[in-house]
Amino acid sequence: MNALASPIFIRLFVKPPLVPLLIVATFVNGFWSVGNLRTLAEAVSTDGIVVVGMTIVMIAGGFDLSVGAVMAMGGVAAVVLLPYGIVVSAVGAAVLGGVSGTLSGLLVTRLRINPFIATLAMMVMVRGAVLAYTDTRPVVSLDDTFLALGGGYPVPYAFMALIAVIALAYLLLNTRPWGRHVYAVGADERAAAMSGLRVQLLKTQCYVISGSLSGIAGLLLAARLGTGSPIIGESTPLTAAAAALIGGASLRGGEGSVAGAFVGLLFIGCLVNVMNILGVPSYYQRMTIGGLLFALVVTDGMLMRLRPR
């Protein structure tokens, strides 16, 4: 087989051009320093956990716009629950995210609302609730254990959590019957139902996973910042979707992989990191990520029309 056509080559050199970007980054002062790599790892780890959930939802043929708001909710909940201990705090963040995911799942499967609309509604509702609860102010934590969770040197704990989440998701999707079912549901819901799969349950489970992971990501972010902020995660759904799309997911469903999405996220993370070092203002950075997402959605849409269905 032609090495240039191998999936791994494409994943690292073409879609996305991660390795070329890393080579270019060599000429950017300080990119390869331990300090900067640690910053990069911190930046991708919380978003990365969200990306895993988004990818699973997208494989099942859905979408989750609420991930950023749920992240904020998770962070605030984690800080508020800290007096009851770190375990209660972590479980609380995950469970609240899971409850929000359950609602999204029910909206999509029971009321048959388009996933974009359903999770947009959840996004606005959750964000509103978090802003109301905190009176729009960040909640601060001085708990040592919690703050330590936000550290880790040279490898941040959040990054280790991300690797664990990716490994678990990989096992779930590729070695368990459940994973096959999710891919089948995403490809053809009717065929999946005719094959006896519980389509509505499976889709709801995917939203629950996405919600819980977003809640946990929110907790880790709050631990790093020392505060649960009600306004974080505004651009997270777009970053997560871009990473998943780069990684081979599709708005049609039935495609995608967590490993691919991780490479996609690394690419976006490096791009942003390099722009930060070069002092590119944040609004240009946003335009760059937005343009990238635009290009991805357009190519995905073109593929959708080209492929006979």
Add this chain to the structure above:
Amino acid sequence: MAANPLVEMVNITRNFGGVHALKGVDLSVFAGEVVALLGHNGAGKSVLAQILSGVYPPTSGEIKVDGSPVHFHSPNDARRHGIETIYQTLALADNLDAPSNFFLGRELRTSLGFLDKRRMAEEAAAALVDLNPNFTDIERPVRQMSGGQRQAIAIARAIHFNVRVLIMDEPTAALGPHETAQVAALIQRLRDQGIGILLISHDVRDVMRLSDRIVVLKNGELVGEVRAEESDEDEVVEMIIRGRKLAPADGDGP
């Protein structure tokens, strides 16, 4: 022939919003019998078949298996009673390979609950080669496969798991003459094993040759039924086209 039919559908109706797809249809299948279901496009054949498969619940009416009433909430319920279906649409997940589709919803697992990919690939390969000796490259997404290969997967998986009643909705639509002949042989072999078969087809000649009983639907209503050996192509075509029966009923049935 056994006294009780394997499955019996009594006075089945089904509406989709304002569309009356079925308006009170009776149908039974006995062990070791091939029942052909004929009718124009849109007559309601697939809907009737899918009610028996557990895809749709009937709007009203009753389904009995071995004489006892059953309620199917999903195709799994029907499968549990040994009712297997080759759907007209095949119901394959295009992005998965042949073994994954073959075992979709009833995957082989290791003792820890992981997919037993090797055993799934081996069993699926054996079953598919049995149907089509040239069908070897099975571990690629089925969207890359030919219509005949896809149909072979749908057929093979329907007969692999303890089937008692086999519903075949246009099983040879994508097959060439050789494969069609093989499916005909398969139908006869399964019938000889005592399996009840509900065969939906547009090929009246094939149907005359393969079936014991012929049931004709039109606009969601039963036109009538005849025994294949007591009828001929002309009469059956007449029933399909005119929507009525020329000869008087021969009183067969439970």
